[in-house]
Amino acid sequence: MNTDDPAGQAEKIETAGTSSDLTLWGAQSIRALRAHWMLMEMxxxxxxxxxRPRMESATPEFRGIxxxxxVPVLRHKDFLLTESAAIVHYxxxxxxxxxxxxxxxxxxxxARRDEWSYFIMTELDATALYVIRRHTDLKHLFGDAPVVVDSARTYFNAQIEAMRPRIGGLSNxxxxxxxxxxxxxxxxxLDWAESAAIALPEEVRAYHRRTxxxxxxxxxxxxxxxxxx
Ligand SMILES: N[C@@H](CCC(=O)N[C@@H](CS)C(=O)NCC(=O)O)C(=O)O
Incomplete structure (x- = not known):
């Protein structure tokens, strides 16, 4: 087995630009989408x-990476990097x-970039949406905890409400x-929030649609x- 490609499905992406010695592991995941999107924007x-999470990602071969x-994991030449926020900024x-x-x-x-990144990754992603996911879709792994899910939803909504003027403000x-x-x-x-049936304020939805x-x-x-x- 090729240890870089446990599923044996690697493919070369053809985009404009020169060869950049980049490899990205990660499919069927919102966190992997972040890395694909940045690579394509650039x-x-x-x-x-x-x-895929909990599929090929669970193999000993992938754990070597x-x-x-x-997921996601990015390799640039011999530099390996995990964490979707670190990847897009790198x-x-x-x-x-x-x-x-x-x-x-x-x-x-x-500093402003860091402020947004930590807010999104810690307050929205890790503290709220991932908690909801772990105790709903993944409750067979992490346990059923309806009180925790309700509290995480309330927390997410409060965070978004407080930041609503800045997310849906005067700038695009x-x-x-x-x-x-x-x-x-x-x-x-916000994609993830919508798929978790969280209703977003109109200004935030407008920002999301535009983006x-x-x-x-x-x-x-x-x-x-x-x-x-
Ligand atoms: N904070 C990490 C989270 C990465 C993460 O949890 N990825 C999920 C897929 S969205 C995964 O690989 N799950 C497999 C597992 O936990 O075994 C990031 O943003 O990259």
Missing amino acids: NLPYEFVPV SPRGK LADTFPTPAGLQSPRGPVAR YLMGDEFSAVDILMATT VARPAYQAARSRTFRPIA
């Missing part, structure tokens, strides 16, 4: 290994960003008028969630 060619058995910091894609520079812009995107990696983190998290209308999102979504035989 027109970077990459090899895609469609490892990702010790916790989690790409923006490492490769030239095309027009219309902002890569924040300088301490203030970086979270960092201003130009799209950036934090919009990928936020829009995919997911980008062609790279559409392409990344169909690649990430394409059925695997």
Whole structure:
């Protein structure tokens, strides 16, 4: 077995741009979608290994790449990186960003990027949506806990409500008028909220609709969630 490709399904993605020695493991997952979307926004060619959570990701071979058995994983040459937020920021910091894609520079812009990223990844993703998922769809693994699910939903709604003016504010995107990696983190998290039947405020829905209308999102979504035989 090729240890890089436990499912034996690696494929070379043809996109505009030059070879960049990039490989991405991760399919059928919102966190993997973030990495595909960023690669496609940046027109970077990459090899895609469609490892699914709790399927190919559970193999000893994949754990050699990702010790916790989690997707996504990015490899750039011999540098391996997990964590979807770290991956999208690494790409923006490492490769030239095309027009219309902002890569924040300088301490203030970086601090704002970090503020959004930690908010999305800790308060919305880990503390709320992942808790809901673990105790609903994955309750056979993590236990049935309706009180915890209710509390996580309430928490998510309170976080979104408090940030509603900033998410749906005067600018098109979270960092201003130009799209950036934090919009990928936020829009995919809002996708996830909608699929968990959470009703979002109208301004937040408008931001979400505007962001997911980008062609790279559409392409990344169909690649990430394409059925695997
Ligand atoms: N904080 C991580 C979370 C990664 C994660 O939990 N990925 C899920 C799929 S969305 C996974 O690989 N689950 C398999 C498992 O937990 O065994 C990130 O954002 O990359």
